Amino acid sequence: MLASWYDRQGPAADVLRVGEMPDPTPGPGEVRVRVTVSGVNPGDTKKRRGWLGSSMPYPRVIPHSDAAGVVDAAGEGVDERRVGQRVWIYGAQSYRPFGTAAQYTVVPADLAVPLPDHLSDEVGAALGIPGITAHRAVFADGPVDGKLVLVHGVLGGVGSLAAQLARWGGARVIATVRHGADLAQVDPAVVSHAVALDHGNPAAAIRAYAPEGVHRIIEVSLSDNADLDNAVVANGAVIAAYATSADRTEIPFWPLLFNNVILRLIGSDDFPEEAKRRAARDLTAAAAVGALTVEVGDRYELADIAKAHDRVDAGSRGRVLVTLPQ
Numbered sequence: 001m002l003a004s005w006y007d008r009q010g011p012a013a014d015v016l017r018v019g020e021m022p023d024p025t026p027g028p029g030e031v032r033v034r035v036t037v038s039g040v041n042p043g044d045t046k047k048r049r050g051w052l053g054s055s056m057p058y059p060r061v062i063p064h065s066d067a068a069g070v071v072d073a074a075g076e077g078v079d080e081r082r083v084g085q086r087v088w089i090y091g092a093q094s095y096r097p098f099g100t101a102a103q104y105t106v107v108p109a110d111l112a113v114p115l116p117d118h119l120s121d122e123v124g125a126a127l128g129i130p131g132i133t134a135h136r137a138v139f140a141d142g143p144v145d146g147k148l149v150l151v152h153g154v155l156g157g158v159g160s161l162a163a164q165l166a167r168w169g170g171a172r173v174i175a176t177v178r179h180g181a182d183l184a185q186v187d188p189a190v191v192s193h194a195v196a197l198d199h200g201n202p203a204a205a206i207r208a209y210a211p212e213g214v215h216r217i218i219e220v221s222l223s224d225n226a227d228l229d230n231a232v233v234a235n236g237a238v239i240a241a242y243a244t245s246a247d248r249t250e251i252p253f254w255p256l257l258f259n260n261v262i263l264r265l266i267g268s269d270d271f272p273e274e275a276k277r278r279a280a281r282d283l284t285a286a287a288a289v290g291a292l293t294v295e296v297g298d299r300y301e302l303a304d305i306a307k308a309h310d311r312v313d314a315g316s317r318g319r320v321l322v323t324l325p326q
Contacts, residue, residue, distance in 0.1 A: 001020070001021055001022070001023045001024075001102055001103040001104045002018070002019070002020060002021075002102070002103050002302060002324070002325060003018070003019070003020075003021045003062055003101065003102030003103065003302075004016055004017065004018045004062065004063065004101040004102065004302055004305045005017055005021070005060050005061060005062045005063075005101075006048055006060075006061055006063070007056075007059065007060050007061075008056065009047075009048060009049060009050035009054075009055075009056060010048075010049070010050075011049075012045070012048065012305075012306035012307075012309035012310050012313075013306045013310075015048065016048070016063075016305055016306045016309065018302055018303055018305065021062075021102065023104055024098065024104055024105070024106040025073075025075075025106070026073050026074060026075035026078070026106045027075050027076070027106070028075050028076040028077050029075060029076070029077050029078060029108055029109055030074075030075040030078065030106050030107060030108055030109060031071045031073065031074050031075065031078055031082055031087075031106070031107065031108075031109045031112050032071070032072055032073040032074075032075075032104055032105070032106050033067070033069040033070065033071055033072065033087060033089060033104065033105050033106075033107065033112055034069050034070050034071075034072045034103060034104055034326075035067045035068075035069040035089075035100050035102060035103060035104065035105055035324045036067075036068055036069045036070070036121045036125075036323070036324060036326065037067060037068050037069075037121045037122055037124070037125040037321050037322070037323055037324070038064045038066065038067045038099075038100040038101050038102075038125060038321065038322045038323075038324060039064060039065075039066030039067060039100075039125040039126055039128060039129075039319055039320075039321055039322075040063075040064060040308050040309060040311075040312050040319075040320040040321065040322060041064070041065065041066065041128075041129045041130065041157075041312070042312055042313075043065070043129060043268075043269075044063045044064050044065065044093070044099075044309070044312070045309045045312050045313050047061070047063065047093075048061075048063060048309065049313075052247070057095075057097070058097035059097075060097065061093070061097055061098070061099070062093070062097070062098040062099045062100075062101050062102050062105075063093060063099050063101050064092065064093060064099040064100040064101045064322070065089075065090060065091050065092045065093045065094055065099055065100065065128055065129055066088075066089060066090055066092070066100060066125055066126070066127070066128030066129055067088070067089040067092065067100035067105065067124075067125050067128075068086070068087065068088045068089070068115060068121035068122070068123075068124030068125040069086075069087065069089070069105075069121070069324075070084065070085065070086055070087070071083055071084065071085045071087055071112060072084075072104075074109070075109075078109045082109065082112075085112075085114055086114070086115040086117065086121075086124075087112040087113055087114055087115050087124070088112075088113050088115045088123075088124030088125065088127055088128070088284075089105065089107055089111055089112050089113070089124075089128065090111055090113070090127070090128035090129065090131075090132055090276070090280060091107070091111050091128070091269075091276065092105050092107050092111065094268075094269045095269070101302065101305060101322060102324070103324050103325065110277065113280045113281075113284055114284070115284070116284070116287075116288045118288075119287055119288065122294070122296050122319075122321060123287060123293075123294050125319070125321055126157075126294040126296060126319040126321070127283050127284075127287070127294070129268050130157040130158045130161055130319075131161050131279065131283045131292075132268055132271065132276055132279040132280070132283070133158050133242050133266065133268045134158045134159075134161035134162035134165055134218070135161075135165055135275075135278075135279035135282055135283060136240070136266050136268070136271055136275055136279060137158070137162055137218045137240040137242055137264075137266055138162050138165045138166045138169065138171075138216070138218065138240075139165070139169065139278075139279075139282075140238075140240060140264060140266070140275070141216070141238045141240070141262065141264065143169060143170070144166050144169045144170060144171040144215075144216060145169060145170030145171065146170060146171070147171050147172075147215040147216060148171065148172050148174060148210050148213075148214040148215050148216075148234075149162075149163075149166040149171040149172070149173050149174070149214065149215065149216040149217075149218065150173075150174045150175070150176070150206065150210075150214040150216070150217045150218070150229075150232065151163045151166065151173060151174070151175045151176070151191075151217075151218040152175075152176045152217070152218060152219055152220045152221065152225055153176065153177075153178075153220035153221070154173075154175035154176065154177060154186060154191060154194070155177055155182060155185055155186070155317070156220060157318075157319060158218075158220065158242060159175070159218065159220055160294075160295065161283075161292065161294070162218045163175055163187075163190050163191055163218075164190055164286070164291060164292050164293070165282070165283075165286060165292065166216075166218075167190045167191075167291070168286045168291040168292065171216070172192045173190060173191045173192055174191070174192065174193045174194070174195070174206060174209060174210060174214060175191040175193075175194045175195070176194070176195050176196070176197050176202065177194065177195075177196055177197070178196070178197055178198065179196055179197075179198050180196040180198060180199050182196065183196055192209075193206075193209040193210075197228075202228055203228050203231035203232055206228075206232045207231070207232055210232065210234075212234055213232055213233050213234030213235070213237065214232055214233060214234060214237060215234050215236075215237050215238070216237065216238050216240065217229050217232075217233065217237065217238070217239045217240065218240055218242075219239055219240060219241035219242070219243075220241075220242065220243050221243060221244055221245045222239070222241040222243075222244040222249050222251070223244045223245045223246035223249040223250065224244075224245050226249070226250065226251045226252060227252055230251075230252045230255045230256050230259065230261075233256075233259050233261055234259075235259055235260050236259075236260045236261075236262075237259065237261050237262070238261070238262045238263075238264055239261060239262070239263050239264065240264045240266055241263065241264070241265055241266070242265075242266050242267075242268075251263070294319060295317065295318040295319065296318050296319050296321060297311075297316045297317055297318025297319055297320050297321075298311050298316060298318070298320050298321075299320075299321045299322075299323060300320070300321070300322050300323070301322070301323055301325075302322055302323070302324055302325065305322055308320050308321075308322050
């Protein structure tokens with residue numbers, strides 16, 4: 001099979017290779033998927049760079065955890081009727097050496113989720129890490145029906161999906177964007193009230209819409225927004241943070257304590273397995289009825305995978321995808 005891999009960490013152009021590798025064989029409980037589209041996430045490029053001092057977990061890594069494709073072989077114990085099924089994949093390179101930047105990938109059968117026929121491979125390849133992260137951030141602390149949910153960075157990959165999932169779950173969604181010029185890009189069918197962080201007093205603008213405070217906050221940069229979050233939370237609110245700008249993040253501890261705030265820190269590789277399975281079910285169901293859409297950004301051929309990684313590292317609006325030759 002044609003695949004991309006790296007044997008050492010470093011800049012994409014220096015370490016990513018493209019060439020032939022042996023076709024993998026599914027073991028017990030596994031399926032092999034012929035990959036059509038592989039999704040590139042910031043987590044993939046961080047692993048490749050050795051972010052936060054991380055080392056090579058395996059001698060050779062085929063990157064990427066997300067993809068869409070067709071099951072073409074089933075291992076022992078897997079229903080043979082799965083062969084020929086269109087699927088989307090998550091977690092392929094989570095604690096595993098070989099991910100989806102290859103013509104074939106082998107994963108545990110439950111990580112290959114049936115993809116409804118009317119949904120594109122591009123949508124399927126874009127759901128994994130950002131979708132499951134978004135789902136956990138929104139629903140880890142229970143249903144959101146009737147609640148006010150504040151989503152920071154609503155135009156980002158996780159933020160966009162979190163807002164749509166919260167709306168699908170019955171919440172009213174408030175959202176922030178970095179700049180006033182970005183407000184026109186916010187979908188009013190999903191977001192009831194949007195605020196630009198560079199305009200005036202964002203806390204007052206949020207409180208004007210939510211005078212009793214918000215019940216859930218989906219946080220993309222806890223270090224930047226901790227004081228704003230404290231200013232708009234309802235008593236007993238949850239702040240679910242999946243990222244921060246400062247590795248050692250300061251928070252207004254006593255004000256948050258007196259507001260009885262729950263601070264939930266979430267890392268997608270280590271979510272409980274049942275939470276991942278529930279997220280996969282809900283993401284598929286929401287996408288199937290049109291309640292969840294994904295903005296696809298740049299697409300690259302496998303030969304240009306280094307450019308795809310650089311695009312993600314530079315910041316991309318929309319999911320960056322790599323197309324595999326068929």
